[in-house]
Amino acid sequence: MSVTEVPGFTAAGVTCGIKPSGKPDLAIVTTADGAAVSAAGVFTSNKMTAAPVLVCREHLATTGGKAAAVVLNSGNANAATGAQGMADARQMCKETAAALGVAPEEVLVCSTGLIGYALPMEAVSAGITAAAAAQTAEGGPQAAEAIMTTDTVSKQVVVAGNGFTVGGIAKGAAMLEPNMATMLAVLVTDAAADPETLQQALRAGVAGTFNTLTVDGAESTNDTVLILANGQAGPVDPGALTQAIADACESLALQMADDAEGSTKTVFLRVTGAASDAEAAKAARDTANCQLVKCSWYGQDPYWGRIASEMGAAGVAFDHTNLTIAYGPHVVYDHGEPAHPPELAEYMTGRRLDLHVDLGMGDGSARIITTDLTHAYIDENMGTS
Structure with a gap:
């Protein structure tokens, strides 16, 4: 190969x-x-x-x-x-x-x-x-x-x-x-x-x-x-x-x-329902690069509230009552209302996570592949030697 x-x-x-x-x-x-x-x-x-x-x-x-x-x-x-x-x-x-x-x-x-x-x-x-x-x-x-x-x-x-x-x-x-x-x-x-x-x-x-x-x-x-x-x-x-x-x-x-430095999670973040593909990509990237979100994945915590916050701060068309967030088949936020699926804890232990955010504002979509942020990443990048 x-x-x-x-x-x-x-x-x-x-x-x-x-x-x-x-x-x-x-x-x-x-x-x-x-x-x-x-x-x-x-x-x-x-x-x-x-x-x-x-x-x-x-x-x-x-x-x-x-x-x-x-x-x-x-x-x-x-x-x-x-x-x-x-x-x-x-x-x-x-x-x-x-x-x-x-x-x-x-x-x-x-x-x-x-x-x-x-x-x-x-x-x-x-x-x-x-x-x-x-x-x-x-x-x-x-x-x-x-x-x-x-x-x-x-x-x-x-x-x-x-x-x-x-x-x-x-x-x-x-x-x-x-x-x-x-x-x-x-x-x-x-x-x-x-x-x-x-x-x-x-x-x-x-x-x-x-x-x-x-x-x-x-x-x-x-x-x-x-x-x-x-x-x-x-x-x-x-x-x-x-x-x-x-x-x-x-x-x-x-x-x-x-194989990302120190990572324990590979996250496939899909944003749909944006006003445009460009807005979907902006919201996805901002969320994927948020250190608080990345740390929560390392802790196997879905922390949907921080994801919702990043989506709202991304500068894209947004209405929290239209917002839906799901990890795999487990919906954690449904049109402005939190949900607490019992099987979610087990899902969060997996190496790969599928995170789907639907903004409910249009037909735009984007995908980002990202990872968590761990102690090992910090150790690897503390210096040049």
Whole structure:
């Protein structure tokens, strides 16, 4: 279940010394024959944009949406690193290109980890050489492991389409906030698609998955989702390709939520009955990012009063007499009146919770995937060391 289950792609993951722990920290994903193929990407909207994101955008623009390889490092984000950071990101592409026999602009680059620290380029260079030598058609799991930071498990997926396949790897356990949700993902497919079609399919796939995920309301400097399509399976229906990409992104997004730093609950918050989809999304996001609500989930407390409060404070069309709140099948607030279903306590002990809020104001709807807030999350994020 990884990128290398898609015919025509190889990958590798190695340890080069970026991480003090000695765990794997550099990966490559590449076309097996070194050919540049259709490629697309979506990136963070954070204006404090990391150097690798800028270089990816630059290379996709230069090639008209073509790439032969992706090089990724973990343990250092190469963000807020000034001119040296840009030079280092470009150097990673040049060295990967030289090792693989491709053009530098055909290499895309991703970094993840601590912000504000220069990359240890001697270690990175050694890692690129080692990864290029180690790439195989079975190397996807090693690549997935090498991009992990605070993740406790690697994230991988394979989706079988009608005559084609989409595979992917991802990392992400915190700083997950829509547009996009800190994360990196590399998808590959053997479907044939021109760069414009691939870009449209990727944007659509990300919109309802990664962009609906929030763990802590913090948007990263480095968020990147890339896809390469080598065309070995031939032309496919664009709708089928879009759906397969969305299915892959959905799986990876849920894997991230379930592995979010210190989380004990993954919550699927659905808001319906809003005056518009935009108002539904605003109310859902505000509630999902409310620390009081998140702490209550950790305590297995439905705390519907705080949810109602957040909905009312979201700046959307609202009338408390129209409001209904339910956890799974258990209605806790019904058109302005509280309810106390006896089975709710047991439901709240589950790992995954379905929370449905109907505002009763229109036809707008939205979904957010989020998590609780725990002692372990605070422990993980008290410092940079």
